[in-house]
Amino acid sequence: MRERAVINRIAVLAMHTSPLEQPGTGDAGGMNVYVAQTSRRFAANGVEVEVFTRANAPDLPPVVEMVPGVTVRHVPAGPPELDKNDLPTRIAEFASGVVEAGQDGFDAVHSHYWLAGQAGIQAKRAWRAPLVHTAHTLAKVKNAALAAGERPEPLARVLGEEHLAAAADRLVVNTEIEAAELRGLYRARAEQVLTIPPGVDLDCFTPGDRAAARVELGLPVDAVVPAFVGRIQPLKAPDVLLRATAELLARTPSLRERMVTLVVGGPSGTGLDQPELLQRLAVELGIADVVRFLPPRSGAALAQVYRAADVVAVPSHSESFGLVALEAQACGTPVAATAVGGLPVAVADGVSGVLLPDHVTERWADALAGIALDPVRRASMSAAAVRHAARFSWERTTEGLLAAYADAARTEVGACTCTS
Ligand code: UDP
Incomplete structure (x- = not known):
């Protein structure tokens, strides 16, 4: 059996939305819940987590402790109030802010959504750490099922996702359906794609009166x-x-x-x-x-x-x-x-x-x-x-992710973007 790398410290990149925000409004939804729930459990497993997110409100402290073991860093990239459509113009700024702020080194980088993924590619290179990426949604899939009057996802996103499908060491998806979409629509390689179902907080969401x-x-x-x-x-x-x-x-x-x-x-x-x-x-x-x-x-x-x-x-x-x-x-x-x-x-x-x-x-x-x-x-x-x-839990998701990070650290399969 292959030896597993030890994962002590990870960087979680979530450019457009922070795990500290209230989900269910604005850009905050399932991804925030995913990042918040898994980060807490990484920390409970003794893995130190730094979450990097864009400073999207004035006067945010640069660093916030979410829970012991989980730090949220607010990276300045453009004016705090920024329309989601304008976020792609700030990717480079966000990426250099992330790379600069995270100098201490990480055992793995996990980026969420294509925007943070672009910074993830840079971080992988600068920190020499494996990159695990979760798309959450895919532009090509979304564009095939638009609601009436809805604007299609831009080409920049499609290209950004294609870049990630080539460069990330592992692509984590929620279901086999999404795995097939990544392989079919984005030409991801089978060894890159890992299906790890998301969870539900079974302590909070319980049957009741x-x-x-x-x-x-x-x-x-x-x-x-x-x-x-x-x-x-x-x-x-x-x-x-x-x-x-x-x-x-x-x-x-x-x-x-x-x-x-x-x-x-x-x-x-x-x-x-x-x-x-x-x-x-x-x-x-x-x-x-x-x-x-x-x-x-x-x-x-x-x-x-x-x-x-x-x-x-x-x-x-x-x-x-x-x-x-x-x-x-x-x-x-x-x-x-x-x-x-x-x-x-x-x-x-x-x-x-x-x-x-x-x-x-x-x-x-x-x-x-x-x-x-x-x-x-x-x-x-x-x-x-x-x-x-009850078949789903964040504990199971976290276990799957830690195994994915260790696996990626052992064998990086993403396309090398290094120039040096
Ligand atoms: N949510 C919440 N408060 C609300 C509405 C939604 O905390 O008033 C959370 C909900 O609990 C869920 C998430 O937002 O965890 C939405 O995730 P989902 O995967 O259903 O949709 P997404 O927002 O990712 O498209």
């Missing part, structure tokens, strides 16, 4: 509650839930007295006007009295939202995994999701929830009603959802 959760949220205990949780942007398609709600009310007008559709999250990306557009849509559909918008929340407060819901809708156009689906299931709430990206892995179709092929309103109404209005089916799906989610 639905009635108590509803009381805490000010909802009637006997309400019918479908919910959407996540960044509010066209890609996530929360409008599908609103249309399905209207359809259910048209079919059964008496439901109106006890239906509450929750939309939890904040504006994000190209959908900065989305919360207002959604509110307008609710008015147009005649369901403004039924839909409740709640600001993003974390931890125990978010778990209560999942527990209060009868069903959580994940109608995304594309989704590399869908942590929300796992979290809801861990709380015992079945999920209705589109069968895209990693969602067929995150949700066991017909067992812990249902997968839908498209966004047809009638189909979504049927799916939501089939869970929320059928207590016996819901109860059996709820139990199955808890079992399904």
Whole structure:
């Protein structure tokens, strides 16, 4: 058996968003949760972590201790307030800031998303450390499934991802589907690509008392509650839930007295006007009295939202995994999701929830009603959802990543970008 390298110290690069930010709004979502959850567990395993992120607010301290063993460095690169579309123009600045700040050497570098990946390539070279990269989403996949009116991902990103597919020593993906996409669309080599499923915080997201959760949220205990949780942007398609709600009310007008559709999250990306557009849509559909918008929340407060819901809708156009689906299931709430990206892995179709092929309103109404209005089916799906989610944990993800770093340190397979 091959000897494993010892990993004591790693650099985690996340240019566009920090693990210290509230997920579910702006650019902060699953990637933040991934970086925060795995970093904590690396530290718990005795591995020192430095997270490098762009200073995206004025007056941020240069260095913050997230938890003992995890340091977050705010690297200046351009004006703090910067549109995500302008971030590529600051990659070089970010990369040199990272290389300069991280002089003490690392056993491995893990970059997240293509922007940080470009800095990762530079860091690999400067620090002579192996580079492990996680794309989180891929431009070529995203561009093939754009929501109506959404701008395609730019060529710079496509080329940046292609560069990473050649240069990184390991490419970590969430599912086999993504592994095949990297090999097929980006010509990644089989030995580069490692499938390591993401996790869910099984201490925080636990089944609980639905009635108590509803009381805490000010909802009637006997309400019918479908919910959407996540960044509010066209890609996530929360409008599908609103249309399905209207359809259910048209079919059964008496439901109106006890239906509450929750939309939890904040504006994000190209959908900065989305919360207002959604509110307008609710008015147009005649369901403004039924839909409740709640600001993003974390931890125990978010778990209560999942527990209060009868069903959580994940109608995304594309989704590399869908942590929300796992979290809801861990709380015992079945999920209705589109069968895209990693969602067929995150949700066991017909067992812990249902997968839908498209966004047809009638189909979504049927799916939501089939869970929320059928207590016996819901109860059996709820139990199955808890079992399904328990197959995933951040401890397992962290173990897989540490093995990947050690493996990459033993045998670097990325294309050499060294000039010296
Ligand atoms: N999230 C949160 N508060 C909210 C809404 C979302 O903390 O109000 C978190 C959620 O718990 C999940 C992440 O944001 O861990 C979203 O991850 P997902 O993979 O579902 O979508 P992404 O944002 O990565 O596209």
